[in-house]
Amino acid sequence: MTEKMFDYDNLGFKAGLEIHAQLSTEKKLFCHCPAILTNEKPQAIVQRKFRPVLGEMGVYDPALLIEFKKDHTIFYEVFDSVCIYELDETPPLPINDEALYDSIKLAKMMNCKIVEETNICRKNYLDGSVPCGFQRTVLIGYDGYVTFKKDPSMIEEKKLPISWIYIEEDAARRDNDRTKGKNIFFKLDRLGIPLIEIVTDHSLSSPSEVVSAAKTLGMLIKSSGIVRKGLGKVRQDVNVSISEGERIELKGIQLLQLIPIAIDIEIQRQLGLISIQKELQRRNIQPQDIPLQIFDVTKVFSDTSSDIIKSAFKRKKRVLMLPIAGFQGLLSRELQPNKRFGTELSDRVKSFTNLKGIIHSDEDLLKYNFSEREIYELSKECQKKAFIIVIGKKEEAQRALSFVHERLLAAFNGVHQETRHVDDNGISTFTRDLHGRSRLYPDTDLPPIVIDSNRVIKMEKNLPENFMARIKRLNKQYSISNELAESLIYEEKADIFEELIEKGAPIKAVVTTLTQTLTAISREGVDINNITEAHLLKIFEALVLNKFAKEAIPDILTNLGKDPTKSLTDIVNHFGGEMSQEELNTIILEVLKTSQELVKKRGMDAFSPLMGLVMKKARGKIDGKIVSEELRKHLKKQV
Amino acid sequence: MTEIEHLIQNKTPQGIVLTHGTDTMAFTAAALSFSITNPPFPIVITGSQRSSDRPSSDAFFNLYNSVLYAASPQAKKEVVVVMHEKSSDTSCTIHRGTRVRKMHSSRRDTFKSIGGSPLGRITEGKIIYEMEEENLPIKAKLKNKPVHITKNFEEKVGLIYHYPGIQPGILDYCIEAGFKGIVLVGTGLGHVSFNLIPTIEKAIENEMIIVMTTQCLHGFTALSVYESGRRLQKAGVIHAFNILPEIAYIKLAYLLGNYREKEKVKELMKQNLKGEITIREKYQEFH
Structure with a gap:
């Protein structure tokens, strides 16, 4: 855990989670497509x-x-x-029964009350x-809770209330390769896959609590056996607020480790916005001091040498300016690493229009190759106030400035409620304003669903093993640490782990393979998605039958990952093939012979480098233990 | 109808757009086609397959194109249906009111012109006519004659779908109830089971007009080819080339409502009054 950046209690920090996970049903939620x-x-x-x-x-x-004003045309890619x-x-068609009752199962695992009748x-x-x-x-459950450790390293537990559990349709996938300008492309394949949405309350009081709660929820969902496996199949959004700020939805956080970083950056952003609000108060600036008065300053640039403006003029674009009294110095205030208040305004313009962004008076305007005269004229035009400039077709530029204006007015209230997308570095970008409540209304195409309470009762008696219990059981049954058990569950490897052990595979080799080898070869660029659980079962089956020695596992997996079309039996045979004791002895003697100087110099200390040399030739063909015993024997004789 | 009549008599608009539910839209289109002769402006019927409370509704696009067509000097002065051509919001088809049929229970492009090209299409604000020249003229459209409107439709007209195992009692009921006409939707070229024929004969003896159409929707009826057809023809069943069953029903109700003489009704039934019969069926039209 990173060290505490803020005094979260003092800030009145509050957070909640919204988790989405695809159910692993065969068919979609409201039709019979795969x-x-x-x-x-x-x-x-x-x-x-x-x-x-x-x-x-x-x-x-x-x-x-606002979405409508973007004037997008949507294209759907239709597949078989x-x-x-x-x-x-x-x-x-009527709701997918399997999906409905699977989600009820999950709701029960989260101690939720189940609705008796529900509206789509x-x-x-x-x-x-x-x-x-x-x-x-479709609302499924409410008023539940999960228990989680306040901090992974602490014993103290806390209850996180679950407010709502819904089942819904996943959306279509945006096709960024084809999308261009106002023409937005979507692939329809993902649309309609059943998705469970879990909404917690807003009581998490520190970033580490958020991580711990997200991890717990993740483990619980993954151990339920009803969700699709794989990275990104369980997605978590974090709602963050501080007392003086507003609730902000942070979306797209793929990795748990990113949560505290993204939260701290968001707190910093909210504090920055609050400081702008206070500064405006100090300067005694009111919203009415910045009317939406747009000036066409195109003529200022009539003989400009600025390349962006010159090329814009070729496409009949104009330069519009919005003077903003009292914002001097505030536009350049940094809210996130390398993102200023001006960037926030710019992000909005990019999101709502097709314009590339804005230019503002806190920037070094010389970098746009504006001349001293042009800068002087601009400042004269707006009576030395701060200003925003946009370049575009008149109507669109006006629209852009009205969005900027709207956001500037919101700055008087500090933080503006919105949804933001978090990048891999934890820095977020505006995506949209928070939707209002009025967009949720009953569907008239299907009647309300009555939940079969007998089926729920039966299900309740038969819930999948609670993951906390599973951690304890794995710990006891296989003598592995709690941390290991936890990470096997979180990484969705606990099932295959138990299956492999059941088939007689040695625990240590299985653990090494699942937790280290796969990650290691993946880092080397091998596509481990090509390695299925069925492959692992076959490999360990062969290992149990002594078809090869365990040292060959990384090589076998690497080969398989690189080319999944290769026959696994061929790969195993290539690295396998028993080596006899005599063959081994020949190799050892050869190595000793070529390394005589090393042996003389270091005596028994030469064991490690020699072992490496022998293993190069014997890896996978004979147990490493035997190699080490034999080598030690021969080395002793020579020293 | 009264309102349309009012608009027509006052000749105020350049065209009218009538919004309508899609289920019975084709019936209304046919009824208006027959009841208004020489309309002074285009009459466009439109609707939507996705209700207008949905962000994806096709209502706006259909309405937009309907108004565009109705207001265009290029528009033909007859009753048409303007609805989505494809699933995409890119073009609308202009269907003649007497050749259009709802062919899908839910899709946006549900309306099709059967048996020939539609009148035309509207794409990117442009009207493009597609109907074959020979099918374009409407016979009943008398040059230099003023608009004529009739609201008379005979109510005692039925539309019966034939199926193997059909009970003649269905027709017996119609005879007893005093039906004036029946449109039969026969199999293939216009056939029914033999056991229905005596009842059909009885109905015709009772002054009922029986019109044969085909369940195939595509193609013409032909009552001289097979035994069943020949016996029906002999009994006095009339048929009207490739008129669609629902359109035949509306046309028969219109004719019976406006002409007293049975022979006149029979004769007009076989004539192409408002483009309800295709002159020539082309190879490419069926796929």
């Missing part, structure tokens, strides 16, 4: 436009209106594995990720 991803070329492309609709309360959701349901061309609800999305414009989502 729940698989494909690499096929699309059979057809279907083009659509989305429009905002009135919510049940008769108002538009503002976030949906999808039907017309995914294309929004036919109503849903619609959650509007206008970004095109769901072709019908809404995701179907």
Whole structure:
């Protein structure tokens, strides 16, 4: 754990988690298509436009209106594995029973109450990720809890209340290779795969608690036996707030280790925004001091030598300016490493329009090759106030400035509620404003579902082994440490571990293979996705039958990973083949002969380097233990 | 209907767009086609397959293109259905009101013109006509004659789908109930089981007009080729080339509502009044 960056209690830090995991059902949630991803070329492309609709309360959701203003055209890639349901061309079929009751099982494992009757609800999305414009989502459980250790290194436990558990449809996959400008492409294969959503309450009070809770939830979900395996199949979003700030949704955090880093950066960002708010107060600037008054300053650049402006002029673009009184020096205030308040404004413009971003008065304008005269004119034009410039077609540039203006007004209230995407370095980028409540409403295509309580009761008596109990059992049964048991479960290797041991494989070799060898060869660039559990079973079966010595496992796995089409039997035979004692002795004597100087110099200390030389020739063909015994014997004789 | 009549009489609009549920849209399109002769402007019927409370609804695109067509000086002065051509929001088809049929229970591109090209399509705001020249003219459209509207439709008209094992009692009921006409949807070229023929004969003796159409939807009826057809023809069953069953039903109700003479009704049934019969069926039209 990294050292504490902030006094979290003092800041009033609060966090909650939202976990998504794909269920491992054979079929999708509302149609009979296989729940698989494909690499096929699309059979057809279907083009659509989305429009905002009135919510049940008769108002538009503002976030949906913004999405609409982006004016995107959506293209769907159609595959053999999808039907017309995914294309929004036919109503849903009744909900997938397996998925429904699997998710109830998980809800029960999290001590949730199960709803007696549940409505299928619609959650509007206008970004095109769901072709019908809404995701179907179904409440399953509520009011549950999981117990987790406050800190992995501590014994003290804490209960994390689970607020809601939903089952919903996964969205379509964005195809970034084809997406260009306002034309957004999606692959329809993922759409409709059953997804479980677990929403915790907001009571986590430090980053380490968040990590520990996320890990616990992850282990619980993975040990339930109902979710798809593999990286990214369980996704966690973190909601973070501090007393003076706002709830921010951080999405896309793939690795647990990134959670505390991303949280600390977010706290830093919120503190930065709060300091801007306070500075505005100190300067006595009010929202009405920055009206949305846009100036066309194109003429300032009539004979410019700035390349970006020159090339923009060729495409008939204009330069618009928004003066912003009182923001001097605030635009360059750093909120995240290398990301300033100006960057936040720019991110919004990039997200809502097709413009490349903004230029602001806190920047060194000479870097854009603006002349001294141009800079002077700009500052004269806005009466020496701070300003934002955008370059684009008039209408779009105006739109961009109105988004900037909206965000600047929000700065008077400190932190603005939004959803942000976290990159691998923990730094986040604006994705969208938080959706309002009015976009969730009952689906009229399917009747409410009555949950079979008898089936739930039966299921409750038969829940999968609790992962805490499993850790203890693995520890006892196989004499492995709790930490090891925990990581086997978290990394979804506990099942194959137990299966291999059951087949008679030696524990130590299995542990080394699962926890070290695979990671090591993966680091060397071998694609370990090619190595299946069935392969591992076969390899260890051969090991048990002494077809090769355990030292050959890394080589066998490497070969298999590099070319999964090769026959495993061939690979095993290549590295296997028993070596007789005589053969070994010949090798040892040869090595001793060529290394006489080393033996003279270091005596018995030469054992290690010599062992390495012998093993080069004997690895995998004879047990390393025998090699070491024999070598020691021969070396002793010579010393 | 009264409202349409009012609009027509006052000749105010350049065209009208009628929004309609899709299930019975083709019936309405046919009914308006027959009841309004020489309409002074285009009458466009449109709707949506995804309700307008959904962000993905096809309502907007269909309505947009319908208005675009209705307001265009290029538009033909007849009743048409304008709906999605494909699953994509890229083009709409303009269907003649007497050749259109809902062919899919849920897809956006559910409406098809059967037995020939549709009147045309609208893509990127442009109207492109596609119908074969020979099918374009509408016979009943009398040059220099004013618009004529009739709201009379005979109610005692039935539409019966034939199936193996059908009980003649169904027809007996119609005779007893005083039905004036029946459209039969026969198999293949226009056939029924032999055991139905005596009841059909009885119905015709009772002054009922029986019209034969085909379940195949595509292709013409031909009652001279097989025994069943010949016996039906002999009994007095009439048929009208490739008129669609639902359109035949509307047409028969219209004719019976407006003409007293049975012979006139029979004669007009076989004539192509509003483009309900394709002149020539081309090879490419069926796939």
